[in-house]
Amino acid sequence: APAAPGDGAASPSAGGTLVYATGDAEPTCLDPHVGGNYPQALLSSQYLEPLFGRDADGTMRPWLATDWETSEDGLTWDITLRDDVSFTDGTPFDAEAVKANIEHLQDPDTASSTGYLAVEQIEQIEVVDDTHVRFRLSTPKSALLEALSQPWTAMESPAGLARGQEENCLAPIGTGPFVVQEWTPQQSVTLTRNEDYVASNPHADHDGPAHLDGIEWRFIPDAATRQAALASGEVDVIDNPLPADIVAAQQQGIEHIDAPRPASSNRIELNTAQPPFDDVRVREAFIRAADPTPGIESLFLGTAERSYSPLSSVEPLAYSDEELFATDPDAAAALLDEAGWTDAADDGTRMKDGARLTVRFPVSTDQSTAAEQSLFEQIQANAAAVGFDVVLDPVDLSTWYGALGAHEYEAVSAPYTIVGPDVLRILYHSSGTVPAPSGYFANHAMLQVPELDAALDAAASTLDPDERAERYTEAQRIVLESFAILPLYDQQNHFLVGGATGVTTLGTVATPTFVNARLAD
Amino acid sequence: MRSRLGWSGAAALACLALLGVAIIAPSVLAPQDPLAIDPASAFRPPSPGHPLGTDESGRDVLVRIVHGAAASAGIGVWATALGIGLGVAIGFAAGLGPRWLEAALGRVVEVLFALPTLVMALLLVAVLGPGTQSSVLAIGLATAPGYARILRSRVRGVARSDYVAYARLEGTPPLRAFTRHIAPNTLWPLVATATLGIGQAIVWVSALSFLGLGTPPPSPEWGAMLDAGRVYISYAPWLTIFPGLAIVATATALTVVGRRLGGAGR
Amino acid sequence: MAALRWIAARLARAALVVWIVATVVFFALRATGDPLEAILGGPGSQAGPEAVAAAERAYGLDQPLVVQYAVQLARVATLQLGDSYARRQSVAELIGQQLPSTLLLAVLALGLAWVLAVAGAIVATSARGRAGRVVGAALRGVEVTATVMPQFWLGAVLILVFASTLGALPATSAGSSPAELVLPVVTLAIPIAGFLAQVSRDALLEADRAPFATTARARGAGEPRVLLRHTLPHAALPAIALSGWAFGNLLSGAVVVEVLFARPGLGRLLQEAALARDVPVVIGAVSIVALLYVAVVVLSDAAELLVDPRLRGPRPGAVRMPDVAVGS
Amino acid sequence: MSVLDVADLRVRLRGAGEVLKGVDLALDAGECLAVVGESGAGKSVLARTLLGLIQTTPGAAVTASRLAFAGRDVRRLGGRGWRRLRGADIALVLQDALQSLDPLRTIEDEVGEALAVRRVPRPERRRRVIAALESAGLPDAAGRLRQRPGELSGGMRQRALIASAIVGGARVIVADEPTTALDATTAVRVLDLLARLRDEGAALLLISHDLGAVARVADRVAVLDAGRIVEAGAAETVLAAPTHAVTRALLAARPRGPRPAPSAPAGPVLLRGEGLVRRYRGPSGAPTAAVDGVDVVVRRGETLGVVGESGSGKSTLARLLIGAEAPDAGRRVLAAPAPRVRLVPQDPLASFDPRHDVARILRHSHRDGAPAPAQLLARVGLDASILARRPAELSGGQRQRVAIARALAGRPDVLVCDEPVSALDVTTQAGILRLLDGLQRDEGLGIVFISHDLAVVRLVSDRVAVMQDGRIVETGATEDVYASPAHPFTRELIAASR
């Protein structure tokens, strides 16, 4: 049944083109193997499908695969595939296709980042027969199914891949309910219905192709403009709505979908590798002074809930500890005194040995919403009250990465989306402090804690669900108690639906799917 | 005085006087702290307690506008000063220098002209990163060719004028002719142009802030306020309307005064 | 013959300008940013060393900077422009896709600005008596205010009123249907209209007071004829002379308007490319902007010569600009 | 019956009060009535009132006990009625002749406008335009149709303007100062043209402040002073035996006759030009000589008059003499010790720094031994109170005097005066001429006096040089040249100055 009932007057009908307006950046390549960011995931979920899916409760489901089996040592994985699916160019989906896709992800010329990390450990791919493929891993990887459920590792037609990157970027060929028809840069991507769609999708409520004739996927970067377009009926669905518009939507009969992204929560990471946050007392002082809760309530108008966990609330293994983050400016001041930050500059900033208690905080204007930037301003003001000088620097994405790469930050907020708690390993394992050749490293807190590494390694390699849960909980506790992060809320992922019914989101990275959608008249 | 100014001139002067106070001593007009947050009283519409309402962090909009005058006008003034400085250097050199120098500077001016202000700003931001300095530099560079061209043609006009010719005929040495006639007659009229330019520069700076290339928050710079508030335009329109009005009013007042100055100089 | 020489000289100067622009842009961007970031799927990419080396080879970044510069220059000269780092598409093709949209916007906005400016100037000069003075003063106020109106603010307010509240017009503009062009064109046109109106009103008033207007009246010409045949052409002259400036202003405005109304176009392309350090796209787009600007200036110079015979024959300087036009 | 009949015409203008205070006029076909008077008397207002142009001016009030055109009362006429009248029945040649043709339109469009307004079809319009241009005496009329006013000389423009007034077949032509913008020879040709039109049956109302010009064409003269006609009658009577003081003043101010008293014999040579040549790039790009092999001598205590048409090279010669430009050939020889040369420029306003007041201007030009600024001003008949004024705040006559004072502040031996009076009205002109004459006698200056007006030159100079096309075609003692001109061009000039 459709997920949300339309209001009484609108009766759903078949056909028509749904207009979707996204506020995320326009992808530079429609193939999510290349690079691999959330905007690509949003769009490619409409035409590419992964081997596995995931339910809202975190249970893994087969999608293009039907079954899987793991060896005792966790190094060999046997995957059974569907035999009734073809790519939209007519190429059959089979074990050879899976092999070609994994190899494509691992090929340096593809320049894949997210997908590459997901399949990094697959050492050997063996085509057993058309419907059976065997992976041999270099190290055990408990998160392999989650890794293969991500949009960034979705399956593409080998014939399509063979066309070369330039062509494949413009119109990747998959098995999804829609097909890329045309891409008009800076304007829209036109998607048409895949008439031969086989409803492998675990979320599909019917067999056969989607109801819609197609989707026009428009890029409208400005949030106010996007909302105005929804209000005037130009578009049917928007993402990244403003909190105020979400609140107003309820009165206007506009459907609101709140689908937080999985994996990591949104948090501020404190750079533990350099002063002043190399001192845990200073970190704790900052966290006790920041007091983000009132701001979250007023800025997000009740659309976001305060988090006390490194993981998203949709992750079943999320562990939170509210006590650790109780606001207490007096305690913060005492901690700073204790840490030796006792002198005061003219502007009230604390000093120690002639150095100011400065916190450089580069903010990516592409990744942080306006409300989030305002929240940082409030944290800045609250921290200033106990003597921190927080220097907010809103910058474009490349400058922001530049600042991170050069370690010119004491605090930073960086989103990270994959599927499952394995994200903890990426974000907090000491190996994450070593930059990739491009200069990027994921462990912005620069945590290098042996017990934490041990817990994360164990969790990654065990196949026992209970032990995995225990080890991830331990890891999260260590992270929280180190005061290296200040959790804020789930990664916000809201949709407003004005002219359609049956829009749902996938349980993997919460991208919307329109396989069940119909336009309201 | 009033009769010569007209009511629009008087209103413009009053506006600028208010702006002057806000720049020099903002606390006289609004003693509160423009950065003090109060999430509990966020998004208050205009009321006697907050005549222009409060913003998303509960800061008073009026207080912020008053305290932001210095930043906004400051950027406008600096950008204009840079533009005029460059323009004057180029203009004098081109207007008085040898032919080859004039030709070379003519190309420089043409190149600068061929890059519209925001295009230039985007380039500079790509090179220097966003921020106040980039804004000032971008606006300064973008306006410089305008000043240079005005000045060059004026310098040429004055240098070839009958009164300079007459002075030279009487045996006045070149340098004295420059300080006595050329410089005053070319630079004074530029004051009016500069007044107009400051108003324009403030508007440009605010446009840069809109593109996310301006002054970092939480500075109450008007363009930044306007940009931050625009997100809430349907929910809290006062966050957009009032800083916008401050920009438009300042630029209008400067334009009116500038035109009067220009008119009087001619 | 003289005309040919004039055109050749202008073209040579235009080429020089574009060359300098391309050079400045190339070194400015290369001096400060690493284009590899853009090539390898944007910043924050976790590409391995093999990928980096492959990309360097593919885009010739392993060559010395001078060689890269020469290659880039050769591309600009032949309008090949190379491939975008970020978009994996030919720059010429990208610009070709975006340019028509921006040109349509610019041309319509310039047209509307002219119409508004001339209408305002006519009303201001033909209103007589006490009411005329009030109307004139009001118009002057409107003109000055329009001139300094920040476009993004104006556009936002227009969207709020006409799209969100009234639902009368679309808030976004992707193509060329009249309804979706209204708001962006109006947003873009108003400040320019204000400026042009100020300039042409002065010229119209001056022409209206000139002896030739009185003479025309003395020949029995009615006011419409005096306006149409005599004074308006004079009022149009400064506006033609200002076309180059207005065009620059339109391109600046296009950056803002295209972002605001989610309209594809050169301005948005440039904004995104500059932020992503996509060197070939930035050089291509900026060179095209410079080329267009120079072309418009040449055209407006030619138009001026056509309309105003007094300018034919030797004359100093190129575009004459009123003092208010600093920065476009 | 008179074509034009006006009685008790009163015009009140906002800001100027009553400008016409009861004017009575009557004009017959084939007759020329001249209205003369000082600047500001109301002549132009009268002209525009007769065409109904003042009536639409905001704040204007026009009353008359009679305002009839060919017997038809036009006092109550609306805008449409006047428009039908204008161009077809009554035509105006405006005072500012050189600006009265729209520079952006072709001669054909401008001259034919009165016909176009009446929807005369294009072929016929062209025929009549050519006819009008020809009868206005414009050579090669058909070829001029596509030209624009900027391509015509001043005299040609004035003729085209007159053609545009007669093309509609107007029975009454009002010509407001049709010759002020022209040099004397051209002016005479234009006046002759008007006389011919009158002879062909047009009623001509000629407005002028120049009684000399009037004498050539007018049958009757009316003298307007401060909005009233103070004297009227047959031209010969009024000009020969003026009864009213205003008329007499006008006549007296006319430059006429020889230099009242010749100066002392000339002293040594101060400055000499030998074979001076100066070439400029002409409109076609080819170099043309503005001054072409000129020999001149300037002596102490002598005034050399230089006359010639506009464009004959007088100002260029002046620039060569003062050393502002170097000659392309020939040389400028100075006596020893080098005499000081100062210029009184053609356009004094442009030669003053607009930001400086008179005191500063005189101070900058002051050289040792010259009198103090206030004394200098007294010398040129100005009050010291103007020391604080800027050039823009002075009248034309005052400016000219300040320019002379500034030249004197440099203690010159030679004074080169380039058209020092051509922009002034006759009364002011007479004052300046007296001043120069006095200075020359008292100081023993060598003066070069440049003018296109031979009558003026005759009044002040001892010797005269006549220039045409960059050459001196005749030179000699003023009265000799005047009495027996050898060159035909000189004869033409002299005829024009009578």
Ligand SMILES: Nc1ncnc2c1ncn2[C@@H]1O[C@H](COP(=O)(O)OP(=O)(O)OP(=O)(O)O)[C@@H](O)[C@H]1O
């Ligand atoms: N449109 C007008 N509005 C107000 N006053 C005017 C207007 N036109 C002329 N006057 C005034 O009317 C008076 C007569 O002016 P008019 O132009 O008729 O003089 P004129 O005799 O033609 O002088 P001139 O010989 O200098 O041309 C002057 O005082 C002038 O200032």
Ligand SMILES: Nc1ncnc2c1ncn2[C@@H]1O[C@H](COP(=O)(O)OP(=O)(O)OP(=O)(O)O)[C@@H](O)[C@H]1O
């Ligand atoms: N600087 C110059 N450049 C080019 N041509 C010039 C220049 N100065 C004068 N001429 C030309 O030289 C000729 C003589 O000019 P000049 O000014 O000496 O004449 P003029 O006798 O003083 O005339 P007017 O009575 O109009 O003042 C004209 O054809 C003029 O166009």
Ligand SMILES: [Mg+2]
């Ligand atoms: Mg007059």
Ligand SMILES: [Mg+2]
């Ligand atoms: Mg001359």
